[in-house]
Amino acid sequence: LAKTTQPISMDSYEGQEVNITCSHNNIATNDYITWYQQFPSQGPRFIIQGYKTKVTNEVASLFIPADRKSSTLSLPRVSLSDTAVYYCLVKARNTPLVFGKGTRLSVIA
């Protein structure tokens, strides 16, 4: 299973763009990269998923370089409600979804 490493915590001011980078050096050819968001005492919520290059949806963007050994979740213009834990996961078929400890993002007014 590919192991992921991401910062334990980050702080940001409201309105700023936040980039959270995750490293996954031993990612396999068939692995996808997925990000989840979790608020206290709630289940994780899917944010975005990608395989390579760039993916964008209404919530975030995901940047994946050509070697796929890292990925960056970009949250544009964060607000206080974006304060949460963000998990980077690497997933292939027929393997369990493994959550690491995530990155605790604190947005400050």
Add this chain to the structure above:
Amino acid sequence: EAQVTQNPRYLITVTGKKLTVTCSQNMNHEYMSWYRQDPGLGLRQIYYSMNVEVTDKGDVPEGYKVSRKEKRNFPLILESPSPNQTSLYFCASSFREGPSEQYFGPGTRLTVT
């Protein structure tokens, strides 16, 4: 509304008293799984099911059982709960196993005394 429901949401029980936490999804998803979340350890998968009558162990299956008799339901059974099973439990489902969005339930906070 598409959702994953869990019951009960909160449960306090004593060591050794069998309990079942139910999980149901209304999205016709094939894949369902159970996680536990503990401070400092993140989310860990207990069991998962690829489809009806197909279940397999996750990372921390000891002390738990599951069954998948119907596509929509995936109950978690603790035959003889112990205090180290005190945790926050989440059920999740997705359309299929593999890179697809997982939908999580609201969680069940279990305390075993």
